Amino acid sequence: MKATFRGLAPSLLVALVGAALLRITVGSDVFLQYVKEGLRLPLIASGTVLVGLGIAGVARRLTERRREPVMRFGRDAEGNAVWHRPAEHDGHEHDGPGHEHGHDHGHGPRVAWLLAAPAVLLLCLTPPPLGSFSANRDATDAVVEPAAYADIAPSAPGQGAQKAQNAQDTAGASVSVPTPMSLTEFIGRSRDPQKSLAGRKVRLTGFVSPGAQAGEWYLNRLVVSCCAADARRLRVLVHATGPAPATDSWVDLTGTWRPTPDVPATSAPRIDVADRHAVPQPRAPYRDLPPSDG
């Protein structure tokens, strides 16, 4: 029995890893917590290959075993009939026709067992996406390329940034629908010499991490270009009355940019919040998309 399991184990391990990959990709978006979206098909393909080859290995092993006699008839020294098990006398498990090397891959390399750890984690204890721990340690900030931004709100009454800046209060009051915006765009616009954000109500989505002082917290996004190991952060310093939302919770907030002329341009831009509500974690936590309506 033990020998059977030892022979089967490497194939089962291969199948287990494949099952873990399929579990996070097929009918599920869990893989987006770890890697970029483009890896879905490669993950499904390799999961299928692994499960298929693992099952093939198990099947092969079982049929091989069935062909092997379980008991062998013989006679002992006194001529009495006895049955003995060939497998027990071999010492280690048999491995098809290639006995001399059989030992080597019957067990598989020992280091391979480490693969069981991530596979079991994925199957049972799905690790959460990166959150406030990564965002609040002094992580590397994502590069926001300066871009020429179009004027924001189509419903804005006064065209041109200058005008909007002068009539900050009236513009803010008359634009009723806040503009949904990704954090990348918000940060880029906050450095825009045209001041296209001035007086505009915007909507942002991200997860919360604690700030240094009361009444301040950060709204963060982590962006990933391959896997979570290369996460870079985008963040906005939020000024709001009342207690901060729970760390790591996702919020959708509406507010206006607070210009800070005397702060270095690389620091996080600030926003004064008018309204906020909790939202579920988005499907792809590492893609910096503007909040969708709904």
Add this chain to the structure above:
Amino acid sequence: MVETSLGSARHIPAAAAETPPRRRPALLIGVLAVAGATAALVRVWDAGGVQTWRTVMVAIVVQGVPFLVLGTVVSAAIGAFVPERVFTRVLPRNPALAVPVAGVAGAVLPGCECASVPVAGSLMRRGVTPAAALAFLLSAPAVNPVVLVATAIAFPGKPEMVLARLLASLLTAVVMGWLWVAFGRPEWLRLPTGPAGHGEGARNPLEEFRRGFQHDFLQAGGFLVVGAAAAATFNVLVPPSVLRVFADQPWLGVPALACLAVVLAVCSEADAFVAASLTGFSPTARLAFMVVGPMVDLKLIALQSGAFGRAFAVRFSSATFVVAVLASILIGGALR
């Protein structure tokens, strides 16, 4: 937590010493230590750092496995279906000439570092001269169309960065190949033995393929987990602000970012974006980050020591590190 359980375990040997002499106390201490460590782990399981460690470790493995499967399938297919004479015909017989050919071949084929290790192993098994296989091993993940396009996107308006990356990486791969021709000793390289069943012509090639695949995948996969765990540990423990100390000195910036590339183990498609985010460092330092990363990092060292032996991985990786840094300084200086 762990310490208290170890402390109490010290009293046990005296009590249990009579019956089976040696192993029982050691076993008990071991069991108690594991129990203590588990209890400690349960306590910190949801602490930010541990959570991040789990996610990063799993992410590196998830990201690496498809490429590992691809590389293992290719290498098992080479082993099972491609006859040896194909390679001897394609590559120049002289190793010194075969190295640049293999280096350029690596640049054309898109591959990830996880895929290139098993492929290089099976190339050697099939009689390709090690120097050429090693040049391929280094150049395949470092310069290929996917990586170059990613670099161009990460550094918009700086095509010289793409060119510098191409040249410095190719230079490193070829120089390393030649260094192996000149100084390499075959006994450093534990040629991959591969699964059982070689030389048994009667065996079904499909079964041969399956066994080769299973053996290579399990071995490389185990080492991938080792590398991912090491990289995740650095990701959690080393604050990035440590690096900023080096940003101001140009000559310290280059080795600092090269070391960062080793410990972060970011895949070669993504490292250009990380390099772009390391503002404050000189272009040469960022170039070194991109040249070193796909050739030497924790996950690769682990994979290589699995495939070729630890003696090889240590020598080869440290030599590659030095050559890659020098190549980056040379090319980075020339293109400025």
